[in-house]
Amino acid sequence: MKQIEIKETEAVGETPLPYDLIELLFFAYRDFTRDPDDALAEFDFGRAHHRVLHFVDRNPGIMVTDLLSILRITKQSLGRVLKQLVDAGIIEQREGSHDRRQRLLYTTERGHTLAIDLTRLQQKRLERAQIDLPDGSEEIIRKFLLQMIDPEARQEIVKIIRSSFDLIDYSKPDQNK
Amino acid sequence: MKQIEIKETEAVGETPLPYDLIELLFFAYRDFTRDPDDALAEFDFGRAHHRVLHFVDRNPGIMVTDLLSILRITKQSLGRVLKQLVDAGIIEQREGSHDRRQRLLYTTERGHTLAIDLTRLQQKRLERAQIDLPDGSEEIIRKFLLQMIDPEARQEIVKIIRSSFDLIDYSKPDQNK
DNA sequence: AGAATTAAGTCAATATGACTGACATAAATT
DNA sequence: AATTTATGTCAGTCATATTGACTTAATTCT
Numbered sequence: 001m002k003q004i005e006i007k008e009t010e011a012v013g014e015t016p017l018p019y020d021l022i023e024l025l026f027f028a029y030r031d032f033t034r035d036p037d038d039a040l041a042e043f044d045f046g047r048a049h050h051r052v053l054h055f056v057d058r059n060p061g062i063m064v065t066d067l068l069s070i071l072r073i074t075k076q077s078l079g080r081v082l083k084q085l086v087d088a089g090i091i092e093q094r095e096g097s098h099d100r101r102q103r104l105l106y107t108t109e110r111g112h113t114l115a116i117d118l119t120r121l122q123q124k125r126l127e128r129a130q131i132d133l134p135d136g137s138e139e140i141i142r143k144f145l146l147q148m149i150d151p152e153a154r155q156e157i158v159k160i161i162r163s164s165f166d167l168i169d170y171s172k173p174d175q176n177k
Numbered sequence: 178m179k180q181i182e183i184k185e186t187e188a189v190g191e192t193p194l195p196y197d198l199i200e201l202l203f204f205a206y207r208d209f210t211r212d213p214d215d216a217l218a219e220f221d222f223g224r225a226h227h228r229v230l231h232f233v234d235r236n237p238g239i240m241v242t243d244l245l246s247i248l249r250i251t252k253q254s255l256g257r258v259l260k261q262l263v264d265a266g267i268i269e270q271r272e273g274s275h276d277r278r279q280r281l282l283y284t285t286e287r288g289h290t291l292a293i294d295l296t297r298l299q300q301k302r303l304e305r306a307q308i309d310l311p312d313g314s315e316e317i318i319r320k321f322l323l324q325m326i327d328p329e330a331r332q333e334i335v336k337i338i339r340s341s342f343d344l345i346d347y348s349k350p351d352q353n354k
Numbered sequence: 355a356g357a358a359t360t361a362a363g364t365c366a367a368t369a370t371g372a373c374t375g376a377c378a379t380a381a382a383t384t
Numbered sequence: 385a386a387t388t389t390a391t392g393t394c395a396g397t398c399a400t401a402t403t404g405a406c407t408t409a410a411t412t413c414t
Contacts, residue, residue: 017296018303019235020319020340026228027334028325029206030249048371051203058196064391072207077372079392101381101390119194126195129324133317140314141321142197147306148205157204163197225400241362254401256363278361278410 028129035121043088048081050118053107056091057115059160061104063096070160090114205306212298220265225258227295233268234284234292236337240273241280247337267291 036050043049055070056062068078082105085091090111096102107115130137149157213227220226232247233239245255259282262268267288273279284292307314326334 015300017293018300019296020338021303021315021322022231022296022299023235023334023338024319024322024326025206025209027330028322029202031327031330032202032325046370054199058200065389073371074373075392076374076394081371096390099382099390101379103391116194119196119199122199123192123195125325126198129321131324133320134313136311137317137321138198140310140317142201144306144310144314144318145198145201145205147308148209148302149201150208153204153208157200161197161200223399242360250400251402252363253365253403258400273361276361276411278408280362 032122032125035125036118039118039121045084045088048077049085052078052081052085053090053111053115054118056105057107057112060106061094063102063104067105085111209299209302212302213295216295216298222261222265225254226262229255229258229262230267230284230288230292231295233282234289237283238271238281241282244282262288 033047037047040046040050051071052067055067059066064075064078064082068075071078082091086093089108092106092108092111093103094106096104130141146154146158210224214224217223217227228248229244232244236243241252241255241259245252248255259268263270266285269283269285269288270280271283273281307318323331323335
């Protein structure tokens with residue numbers, strides 16, 4: 001009944017809307033982020049803390065400025081979260097050896113362990129999601145996700161991820177059918 | 178250099194962590210939600226409004242309670258957003274014909290048009306993301322995303338999405354390798 | 355018929371994560 | 385010496401969410 005109702009309101013001849021993928025992305029991403037969210041709630045940390053912890057752990061010695069540009073948040077937003085992580089002994093700041101203005105960010109041993117633990121939670125979910133998928137699926141998923149990203153941003157993100165994208169030609173980010 | 182630094186801190190012999198997929202999901206989802214976010218900013222609406230609009234448009238006549246359970250937010254959180262959408266003439270509430278306690282939710286004509294417009298933005302991105310993927314990729318992506326969802330929730334979500342999942346056996350949500 | 359439950363809404367207080375804009379300091383670069 | 389850069393801070397605001405308690409109306413159960 002409802003399905004007919006919907007169909008009727010869609011203009012005839014137009015491409016069907018990809019409601020399934022849209023909603024799957026919504027629900028999948030929600031559950032994906034909930035594993036670490038729940039784990040961090042014990043420390044009174046939230047998703048913002050997780051993102052900072054993740055990218056600092058992945059990029060030891062990252063500058064505050066570079067972290068801001070990855071996360072696309074403002075200095076003020078980062079400030080509080082970062083301070084809490086430093087106070088909790090999860091992240092530490094060291095003066096840059098060449099440029100003494102910099103406060104380079106590193107996870108402490110404890111912070112690194114925590115980051116790995118959270119990543120393992122997400123790993124578990126990702127592995128479970130790939131059960132019974134045919135060979136080559138991971139490469140398809142990777143390419144799909146990369147191409148979901150704004151073309152202008154892809155190259156920079158590939159650098160951040162610095163993973164096995166050798167087969168993807170991201171020098172032509174604007175190609176169309 | 179940095180890559181070596183990271184490798185050293187990982188215990189030898191453990192499975193490599195799927196940083197690439199984790200980060201791709203983060204960046205892909207961020208850009209995916211930005212299209213409608215940007216479009217709604219003109220109306221002074223945010224992502225919360227989009228979610229409500231989307232699921233009301235997809236489920237005409239949905240009860241407030243059911244919408245709350247899909248979105249997993251509280252009545253109070255929904256309240257303000259819903260009121261704004263009703264005030265703006267985007268969503269309307271009708272008394273249930275069988276149960277007069279219910280305020281069933283519908284998009285207005287204007288609301289429906291807006292919902293479709295936003296969905297077309299996301300469609301564009303999804304289509305672009307599937308360029309140059311081999312045949313059968315969409316099915317793989319769909320299955321991957323479905324299996325990213327908590328096993329206990331999958332069946333309910335398939336009902337919400339009510340799409341082409343005939344080939345997926347979600348009666349055994351807990352199967353492992 | 356009366357009790358219990360359900361659907362929806364409201365009040366009050368709070369938390370989190372984000373924003374803008376302005377300004378300050380120190381260090382590096384030009 | 386002047387400018388730019390890296391970082392941090394102050395003050396105020398906003399959006400989205402939370403919890404818990406309570407109300408009203410309508411339906412369902414016993």
